[in-house]
Amino acid sequence: MKFPKWFLLMPLMLGACKSKPLQNNATSEVEDPYLWLEEVEGPKALQFAKDENKKTLDHFKKDPLFKSLEKDIRKIVLAKDRVPDVKLRNGELYNFWQDEKHVRGVWRKATVASYKTGSPKWDVILDLDALAKKENENWVWKGSSELPPKYERTFIHLSRGGKDATVIREFNLKTKEFVKDGFVVPEAKNLLTWKDENTVFVGTDYGPGSMTDSGYARIVKVWKRGTPLSAAQVVNEGQKTDMSVYSWVEFTPEKNYTFHTRRLSFYEGIDWYEDASGKKTQIPMPQDAQFNGVFKDHLLYILRSDLKQFKKGSLVAMPFDKIFDGEKAQDSLQLVFAPTEKKFLQWASSTKSYLMLSTTDNVLAKIVKVTYQGPNKWIQQEVSLGQNGMAVVASTEDTSDNYLAVYTDFLTPSSNFLGNAEDSKNEFTLLKKSPERFNAHGMHTERFEATSKDGTKIPYFVVSKESLKKDGKNPTLLYGYGGFEIPMQPSYNGVLGKVWLEKGGVYVLSNLRGGGEFGPAWHQAVQKENRYKVFEDNIAIAEDLIARKITSPQHLGIRGGSNGGLLTGATFVLRPDLFNAVLCQVPLLDMLRYHKLLAGASWMDEYGNPEDPKMREAILKYSPYQKVDAKTKYPEAFFMTSTKDDRVHPGHARKMVAKMRAQGHPLFYYENTEGGHARTANLEQSILWNTLEFTYLWEKLGNKSNQ
Structure with a gap:
């Protein structure tokens, strides 16, 4: 089962005082002196980043801890016994792999039997380092999409420097070569999906007016092999204010189904089925119901709101032959899963x-x-x-x-x-x-709840040594996201375990509202005008950690990226007294202009439209770029982003840094020239990024005994 998923933000983390009053401190666009930093690759903006990088690198590389942390991190990141992540494809296991010799990476496959052995025999399909050298391109792997059921053809998605925008090229898995005169789509935020071996659906930048305000395809065309892209015919079209449109085929063992979607916004869309004659039938489901594929001739949907007798969060199945009955088809819905x-x-x-x-x-x-x-x-x-x-x-x-x-x-x-x-x-x-990458003996995980300002119980995990003394002196890192119905759940992090937990640090993972831990309602509680509540949740956890004497403001740090970068930025600006370290990564920060930058318009379902006077007022209660001021003392924050991030604009972090510098606040800034929204494009960049993070955290939060 394959179906489009439009999760545009990826997840990447506080003491006992009451919240301070929220005050408007707006900076209008006309007054903003730092708009020039939104010119992504403008010479002046790039020089700004270069100068800030030098100051940051010079500072941390002088720290005696930097080299020892870098050594530990390098050993883990480049470990030869790393277990390759694999995906099933037609009975074989596919993997994308990077190491010292393959900096950009190789795409390869192995049999299940071989993978189980100590030394799997890998069949290299594509060497990205060799391809980049041959073509003199800075290629970064962005995935593949194979054509069932033979799995002999695929589309390779290649990014210049890690951007979301990709070049897509057809590849023959049997000959291990790009298909001569095959399907190729130039760089853009592209959609390319298989209809059959000789026909594809393509959504790309066709010129002025062909992209939505969010920067995605507004028009999808059907393109036949052997014809120029200019000859492709329009099959799906949306409005400029829509998020995107896309078309695809669900390949199932029984039959194939063709669908078209007009994505009205991040959480709403309209789906159509197209039959063999080209006739389209709108699927009679609510616009906020999430399509989840076809199984046994049933269309599957996850409900985001109550529908008839079914609760939001339910998985329901509609018999395919009922979709032609209009709204009456909803009477045929069957319950597959109920929350x-x-x-x-x-x-x-x-x-x-x-x-x-x-x-x-x-x-x-x-x-x-x-x-x-x-x-x-x-x-x-x-x-x-x-x-x-x-x-x-x-x-x-x-x-x-x-x-x-x-x-x-x-x-x-x-x-x-x-x-x-x-x-x-x-x-x-x-x-x-x-x-194992660190010694977990004597460590444990606990779960607690903090009470948010409106009385909601907010759970969180605490990972630490069992011998932890609750004296308020423990270096503690609080990590969170709180958005887009993405849950924060336990995972093993060898680097964090080795250079943080082993040395006596405490790690806290929050389950804030806005995430997907407890279904759609948990997320919907903090959308738009209620966004401020997720920051109150985060503050409540910070205060709870301090009340339990797990840590104190002097030893408490917060980290988050993307939407979590907004969480981090807003939380430390609203309550700077709670933290001594702030890692704010690939963040949204200027919430009055986020909708005008790159993919920002697609997130108005989450944050609201700043053009709406009521929403503008709500946003100004927390927007970090507008609220930061010269009179308040803030922790020495560390902002990190990527020049090639074409999802969350690097201008957010750049402008925040420039404004705080002008106000006299000490801070650190690092802008990776590659990586896109993923922050880094190869393992060496990951090593440097991680080393900077943990050198900073220990410098700000640690006791000498921990180091």
Whole structure:
């Protein structure tokens, strides 16, 4: 099962005082003296970044801790015994791999039997380093999309420097070569999907007016092999104010289905089915229902609002033949999964004969297998894997009932398993277990709840040594996201474990409203005019940590990226007295202009429209760039971003740094020239990024005894 997912922001983390009054301190566009920093590759802006980078690097590289941290981090990041992440494709395991010799990376595959051995035999499909050298291009891998059921052709997505914008080229998996005169789409925020071997759907920049305000394709055309792109015919078109449009085929074992979507906004869209004659039928579902593929001739949807007898968060199935009945078709909906107070669905994927559900159960991930046994009969069975961590379906394929699953938690390295949904006992074969990267002996995980300002209980995890003294002196890193219905859940981080937890640091993972830990309602509670509540949640956790004497403001740091960068920026500006370290990464910060920068317009469902006077007033209560002022003392924050980030504009971080510098606030800034929204483009850049992070954190939060 394949279906489009438009998660444009990726997740990347506070004391006992009451919140200070919120005051407007607006900076209008006309008054903003730093708009020139929005010119992404303008000479003056690039020089600004270069000068700031030099100051930051000069400072941290002089710290005696820098070299020792870099050594530990390098050993983990470049470890030769790293377990390759794999995906199932037609019975084989595919992997993209980077190391010292393959800085840009190689795309490769192995058999399941070979992968299980100590030295898998990898068949290299594409060497990105060799390709970049040959073509004199700064290629960064952005994935592939194969054509079922033969899986002999694929589209390779290549980015210059890590941007979301990609060049897409057709590739032959048998000959391991790009297809001569094959499908190629120039650099843009492209859509290219298979209709059949000789026909594709393409959404790209066709010229003025062809992209939405969010920077995505407004027009999709059907393109036949052997013809110029200029000859392609329009099959799907939206409005400039829409988020995007896209078209694709659901390839299932029974038959193929063609769909078109007009994405009105981040959480709303209209879907059509197209038959063999080209006739389109609108699927009679609410605009906020999320399409989740086709299974056994049923269309699957996750509800974001209540519908008839079904609660929001439910997975429902509509028999395909009912879509032609108009709104009456909703009477035929069948319940596949219903949420409970603590259990919610994240997504559904399918094998040849079964649905595999990835769910959260009181934040932790669980796997549920669903068997379809005839009309309106969907039987659930929980698949046990691990105890108190994350058991997730990592990959499925429609050509068999095999699937890959992964188990991990904060203190347990991830293990890859092979399962077969046909097995009634749901037993697994262990394929690979990642080595331990730090000494977790004597460490444990605890869960607490903080009470937010409106009385809502906000859960969070604390990972530390069992011997932790609750004396308020523990270096503590609070990490959070709180947006776009993306849950924050346990995971094993070897670098954090080695250079933070092992040295006595405390790690805190928050489950703020806005995330997907407790279904759509948990997210919807802090959308638009209620956005400020997620910052109150974060502040409540910080105060709770201090009240429990786990830490104190002198030893408390916060980190977050993307939407989490906004969380971090707003929290420290609203309550600077709570923190001594702030890691604000690829952030949104100027919330009066976010909708005018790159993909920002697509997020107005989340944050609201600053052009609306009521929303503008609500945004000004927390927008970091507008609220920061010269009279307040702030912690010495560290802002990090990427020049090539074409999702969240680097101007957010640049302008915040320039304004705070002008106000006399001490801070650090680092702008990676590559990486895009992923921050880094290769392992060497990741090593430097991580080393800067933890050198800063120990410098600000640590006791000498920890170092």
